[in-house]
Amino acid sequence: MKRIVILISGRGSNLKAIVRACASEGWMARVVAVVSNRADAPGLEFARQHGIASAVVDHTGFDTRDSFDTELARVIDGFEPDVIALAGFMRILTDAFVARFEGRLINVHPSLLPAFTGLQTHRRAIEAGCKLAGATVHFVTPTLDHGPIIAQAVVPVLPDDTPHTLSARVLEREHLLYPLAVRWLVQDLLIRDGNVVTHRHGESQLLR
Numbered sequence: 001m002k003r004i005v006i007l008i009s010g011r012g013s014n015l016k017a018i019v020r021a022c023a024s025e026g027w028m029a030r031v032v033a034v035v036s037n038r039a040d041a042p043g044l045e046f047a048r049q050h051g052i053a054s055a056v057v058d059h060t061g062f063d064t065r066d067s068f069d070t071e072l073a074r075v076i077d078g079f080e081p082d083v084i085a086l087a088g089f090m091r092i093l094t095d096a097f098v099a100r101f102e103g104r105l106i107n108v109h110p111s112l113l114p115a116f117t118g119l120q121t122h123r124r125a126i127e128a129g130c131k132l133a134g135a136t137v138h139f140v141t142p143t144l145d146h147g148p149i150i151a152q153a154v155v156p157v158l159p160d161d162t163p164h165t166l167s168a169r170v171l172e173r174e175h176l177l178y179p180l181a182v183r184w185l186v187q188d189l190l191i192r193d194g195n196v197v198t199h200r201h202g203e204s205q206l207l208r
């Protein structure tokens with residue numbers, strides 16, 4: 001049974017999507033813990049309601065990124081995870097943290113990477129006149145919002161879109177994309193060759 005730890009900072013809708021898919025699709029895996037850097041993250045309540053262990057490592061209590069990441073890594077290690085999924089975890093991670101969990105650490109980002117790393121992705125996509133937007137699940141590497149792409153989902157950008165309407169359309173796809181990518185990782189279906197990740201059985205890594 002593979003062990004999944006999910007890191008959140010807020011709402012936790014991707015967390016919910018992963019927990020639900022894991023249960024309803026009968027993965028040989030379990031979400032063993034949810035870790036948040038904010039004590040008031042709504043996703044923590046979902047974890048409690050579903051009998052999932054939770055922990056808070058509040059970044060405001062640490063003087064440096066290094067000391068925060070060291071404690072975060074210690075807490076994560078305690079849950080002995082096979083997969084660590086960042087799901088709206090809004091902290092920049094140190095190289096040491098990333099190196100420690102390399103290959104097990106993945107992230108969902110609300111853009112078609114490598115376009116629009118960082119914040120305000122939907123506003124920036126609209127302002128750039130993009131006709132396509134989407135979400136990316138990728139292995140985490142030291143450079144923010146980079147790293148080998150596991151899967152992407154695309155949605156159209158409509159002429160009257162606002163950041164709000166576009167983000168809702170993208171989020172709906174994230175809720176399919178992220179559980180799919182996590183399942184592939186727990187089932188050892190991903191082959192990584194440098195920057196390129198392929199699916200062992202050639203399943204499409206593009207969700208339309």
Ligand code: GAR
Nearest residue numbers: 010011012013014087088108109110
């Ligand atoms: C999601 O849209 C996710 O892609 C984004 O935060 C949101 C979290 O929502 N992540 C990032 O921007 C990371 N760079 P959720 O808490 O409801 O899952």
